[in-house]
Amino acid sequence: ICFTTVSPNGTIVSPTGAKFLPAEVKKGLLPVILTNLMKDRQEVRTKQKAATDPQMKEFYEGLQAAIKVLMNAFYGVLASSFYRFNDPKVGASITAFARDRIKGIIGELEAEGVKVVYADTDSVFFQSPSPGLDASLDFAKKTAERFSRGRISMEVDKIYETLFSHGRKKRYAGKVAWPEELRSQMVVRGYEIRRTDAFDLQSDAQSRVFDRILDRDQEGSIALAKQIVAEVRSGSPPLEDRDKDPIEMLVISRTVKEENRYVNPNSMSNVIAARKLEEMGEEFMPGMKVSWIVTDSKKSPMEVEPYVSGRPFDKRPDWEYYARRVAQTLAYITEVYGWDEKALFTGTQPAQQKSLDSGDFPEDAPASEGHRRAEKKLTLEDFF
Secondary structure, three states: OOOOOEOOOOOEEOOOOOEEOOOOOOOOHHHHHHHHHHHHHHHHHHHHHHOOOHHHHHHHHHHHHHHHHHHHHHHHHHOOOOOOOOOHHHHHHHHHHHHHHHHHHHHHHHHOOOOEEEEEOOEEEEOOOOOOHHHHHHHHHHHHHHHOOOOOOOOOOOEEEEEEOOOOOOOEEEEEEEOHHHOOOEEEEOOOOOOOOOOHHHHHHHHHHHHHHHOOOHHHHHHHHHHHHHHHHOOOOOOOOOOOOOOHHHOEEEEOOOHHHOOOHHHOHHHHHHHHHHHOOOOOOOOOEEEEEEEEOOOOOOEEEEOOOOOOOOOOOOHHHHHHHHHHHHHHHHHHHOOOHHHHHHOOOOOOOOOOOOOOOOOOOOOOOOOOOOOOOOOHHHHO
């Protein structure tokens, strides 16, 4: 598949209908480059396994990861309208072929009674049919070898002791059992806090709640989430590291450009913080990152105060603002258990609405004659 082999005369037809010339007619530029990169990566991984020096092992691990990122970037640019050789047919075909392949693997596994719990365009997560790490790893390796055919190469990435996901694309968390060097580490995908105004307390709280969930303590995770939000709201945020200054966990940082680069600089928290920083006698230049703490979110624009490490902060943070932000972060996890952002913030779940068909009313109550909306049964399509 390559922008150099797209042709109406092609005999390779993708699930999208796009046609490509076969390699014996014309070798595509991208396949040649990617084949060489795959070979280079395999050589690096072989050297990594053979290395005895921990520093060399770490070096080879970083090198093979860099090659992997480079290989993955080819798809990204082909699907980008900013790329010089962009061709939507190529990007769409890569995804379509991969999805068809994954669906085929899922079908074969499920036909054999293996439970598939999650799938993406380039990966399959399934529950091991055999208990124990050794048996699970052996089954995973044999499965990867079995489905590696032709140019399709599958490999075992990780074995998870426990995995949490509620069906949203690219959103899961797991506790690693293998490889050994990552054992007991937590991997979080899709729940990461990506907002530019994120603060450390959010990730700290999220990590603690995930720890409980991955230890199979559902009730404990909900109780902890409510406790964290309540303590933040009261002005006493809980910290795993007691040596940390709780104020530092609230700091929001962002780069500040020249004011004429903003449409409405007077409404920008980072610009306001930079102005106050200069008023305090601190040096500031456009392009620098400034830090601040929200002291009143109800005002418009929001009232913020600059934060300078090492200098005492004598203002009162807007604890309610921070509690709501933490509740919002944790709700991405707890909503699957019925605890949304509002419930975490108030500490109480809303009453469940009763229906006449639910059995919550006396037997002599009139039965509902209205139509009931059928619940949609989720399929693996919903997870792609």
